[in-house]
Structures are given as C-alpha cells and as structure tokens.
Amino acid sequence: MSTEFQLEATRGAARAGRLITPHGVVETPVFMPVGTLASVKGVAQDLLEELGVQILLSNTYHLYLRPGVETVRRMGGLHGFMAWDRAILTDSGGFQVFSLNELRKVNEEGVTFRSHLDGSSHFFSPESAMAAQIGLGADIVMAFDECTEFPAERERVRASMELTLRWAERSKRYFEEHKGEVPWGAVRSQLSAVSEEARRGGSWAERTCAGDAGETPAAPSGGSADRRARATRPAELALGRTGEAPVPTVDARVPTQAGATQALFGIVQGGMELDLRRESAERTIEIGFPGYAIGGLSVGEPRERTREVVEATVQHLPADKPRYLMGVGTPEEIVEYARMGIDMMDCVLPTRAARHGLLFTSEGKISIKQARYIRDDGPLDPRCGCRVCGRYSRAYLRHLYASNEVLAQVLNTVHNVSFYLDTMRTVRHSIRLGEEIRLLSGVSSQPNP
Numbered sequence: 001m002s003t004e005f006q007l008e009a010t011r012g013a014a015r016a017g018r019l020i021t022p023h024g025v026v027e028t029p030v031f032m033p034v035g036t037l038a039s040v041k042g043v044a045q046d047l048l049e050e051l052g053v054q055i056l057l058s059n060t061y062h063l064y065l066r067p068g069v070e071t072v073r074r075m076g077g078l079h080g081f082m083a084w085d086r087a088i089l090t091d092s093g094g095f096q097v098f099s100l101n102e103l104r105k106v107n108e109e110g111v112t113f114r115s116h117l118d119g120s121s122h123f124f125s126p127e128s129a130m131a132a133q134i135g136l137g138a139d140i141v142m143a144f145d146e147c148t149e150f151p152a153e154r155e156r157v158r159a160s161m162e163l164t165l166r167w168a169e170r171s172k173r174y175f176e177e178h179k180g181e182v183p184w185g186a187v188r189s190q191l192s193a194v195s196e197e198a199r200r201g202g203s204w205a206e207r208t209c210a211g212d213a214g215e216t217p218a219a220p221s222g223g224s225a226d227r228r229a230r231a232t233r234p235a236e237l238a239l240g241r242t243g244e245a246p247v248p249t250v251d252a253r254v255p256t257q258a259g260a261t262q263a264l265f266g267i268v269q270g271g272m273e274l275d276l277r278r279e280s281a282e283r284t285i286e287i288g289f290p291g292y293a294i295g296g297l298s299v300g301e302p303r304e305r306t307r308e309v310v311e312a313t314v315q316h317l318p319a320d321k322p323r324y325l326m327g328v329g330t331p332e333e334i335v336e337y338a339r340m341g342i343d344m345m346d347c348v349l350p351t352r353a354a355r356h357g358l359l360f361t362s363e364g365k366i367s368i369k370q371a372r373y374i375r376d377d378g379p380l381d382p383r384c385g386c387r388v389c390g391r392y393s394r395a396y397l398r399h400l401y402a403s404n405e406v407l408a409q410v411l412n413t414v415h416n417v418s419f420y421l422d423t424m425r426t427v428r429h430s431i432r433l434g435e436e437i438r439l440l441s442g443v444s445s446q447p448n449p
C-alpha cells in the first residue's frame, strides 16, 4: 500500500474525497499547514492533532541542511523524529533551491547550490532529492522539478519544462528502485513499544485520547463562559464539524501496514503558457504517478494569472488522482481553487502572517498590533470556534503582540491554522451536500460557469 484516493462527492468541478495514506486518512480538499523544519512554528504536535490537522508539509531543503537527512532517518524518519503519527508530505527541495537565485547553478545532472545558512556548496539531483525524501520518510514525496522563474521567455519555459519531464522520469526510476528503504521499520519498533506502554496504562494512554480526537475539536479548556457564548459558530460551520462522517484515523502506533511505501507525485510545470501546461500535464501523466501537483505558480505573477493557469491545467489532470496546487493562498483563494477541483494545498501564509500579527477572520484580515484593539474585550473572531477565540480578548492578544510575548505567536498561529482548517471543513461539507461553496465570511465564491 502507498496512498489511495477515494473520490466521494462532486459539485461542479469541486470534489470531496479521502486520501488514505500509511499514516492516516486525509479528507480532501485539504489545506496542509507548513512545518518547514519539522515543526509548525509555535504549535506543539498534540495541539495540531486537536485542531484536526491530518497532514503536514515539511521542506526537504531545510531538513537536509539541518538536522540532516541521516539524523532524521535514524530517528525513524519524520514521523518518529517529530512524534507525529499522522500523514506528512515533503517537497522535493526544488522550489527552495530555485528560490536561492544567486546561489544556484543548474545543469542536466541537477542543481549546485549554496546553503543559505553557511554558504557551503551542495548538489541536488533527481536521485539525491529522492534519496533525501525517502530518508525523511514522509507519506507523500514530490518529484524533483525545476520551478521556472517569472517572467520567462517561451523558449526558456519550454526548455525548463522538458528538463522537469526528464527529471520526473529519473525521480520515478530512483524512487521505484529504493522505495523499500523508507525508515518506517524503526518507527514500527518504537511505536510498538509505545503501544505496549499504552496498553499497560502508561502515560501514553492519555496521548492516545488526544490523538484520536480527529476532526472533533475539544472544548476550550477553560476561560470565560461569557466569551465562549459570544463566540458562536455559523450554522454551516457547526454542521461541517458534526455533519461529516467520522474519519477512521489510521493509528500509526499500531504497526504501519507491512510493505507500505511512500507515494511519489509528479509535478506539472510550463510557466504561464497554457499550451505548455497542457503538454506538461499529458507527458507527466504518461510517466505515471499516483497524484499530480501544479507547480511553478505563486512566483510573482498576478493572482488573476495564477487562477487562469490553474483552471487551464486542472482539466488535463486525471479525475481519479489527487491534485495538489503548491504554495497557495489566502482563505479566499483556497476556497476558489477547491471550487476548481484542487484537492490539496499548502502555504506558509497563515503561520507566517500569524507571527506578524496578521489574523484571518470571518470579518476579514485583522492586524492585531493596531491601537484600536487596546481595550477591545471582544473575541478575535466572534464566528470562530477555536480555543483562542473561545478564551482570549482582542485586547489581550494585542497586548501579547505589542509586548513581544512568545505566547502571541502561539495563539495567533493556532487561530490562523484553525481558520484555514475550518474554511476547508466548510468547503468539504458544502461539496458533500451539493451546496454553494462559501467562504466563512459568508461571501460566496463565484458560481460555477
């Protein structure tokens, strides 16, 4: 078993389904929070579980530099290292390496680049990027690609696309030969010990309860009942929480299925040239992957252009395979892309913005540093059911941020991640009910043509 995709409901181009990975079920469309260095900055894993995060993204380039693939591999891969039983996806390192600009050199064989940490020289090829991702042991790994810069001449885009296609073949070949080397065996032995301790009534038993919370959020653990009462949830969101079928989470503490392997996804490139996007999609599908990503977007192009390229590309991807749009977007955008038939998305925006005091709410974006919140005793978002909005006032959050308290980053991130996850829950629920897909603010996205 690697990863299996089950399509369960559609509405127009939008789809709701399940991605069954060796480390749990992921309901789609899904937003994947980014844990660059095997950590969603500021938020502990048990809290991510409580928020209902079913899959995380980690960055190969960063982990390769620090703490190094071999260290992670010896700790049982990312699942063992970061004590995260649920699904993980790693990027190939391609995008990050290409973001280094001055520090990289590309040839047919691969990319030579300099570390942003100490300037040391390194080399990634399709083979070494796959070896790194097998060592890191995420459930879903990505083919090594060249992310074409923007703007770029058509001939340059074509050459880059051809290189990505050759690298996709090399990525797949290496992956097929080495996929048995994923370090989940180490996880299995460690986790068996944990299961044994849990059975004996050890401290891990508590963690089992928290881990099994799945989509059902725990009630706020205290705080003002008054403020909780004010933080009422919109009807469709409340439905989304309770209306979805319970998700059978594969408990990774029970041995991962014997012979389970990672799933390697291909990446469609082709810059902003719609016919090249189509060609890239068709030829990547010919190589054959269990899932397909749309890469090379969010590289500085206007948002309208991104939307156009996604819409033109997604129609050439197979309906029975998961579709992953890399590196997007705002809450409005992720709703829009789900409506177009995208199943998976990731972005640093909710977590990075949170650390800068920018919070997404049903009433729009809030900059919590503003003086207007100094004595605002209302919840951050009266329609959000997260533990932050259920407990703290805007005044307190503003104070924490202004005082540079570590807690500000934690609470802001918890809210923003909650907001994104709730947005996707509502989207999934709408698709299943055949309803119009709405953003949490109540502003509906454009109807399907």
Ligand SMILES: [Zn+2]
Residues within 6 Å of the ligand: 380, 381, 384, 385, 386, 387, 388, 389, 390, 415, 418, 419
């Ligand atoms: Zn909230």
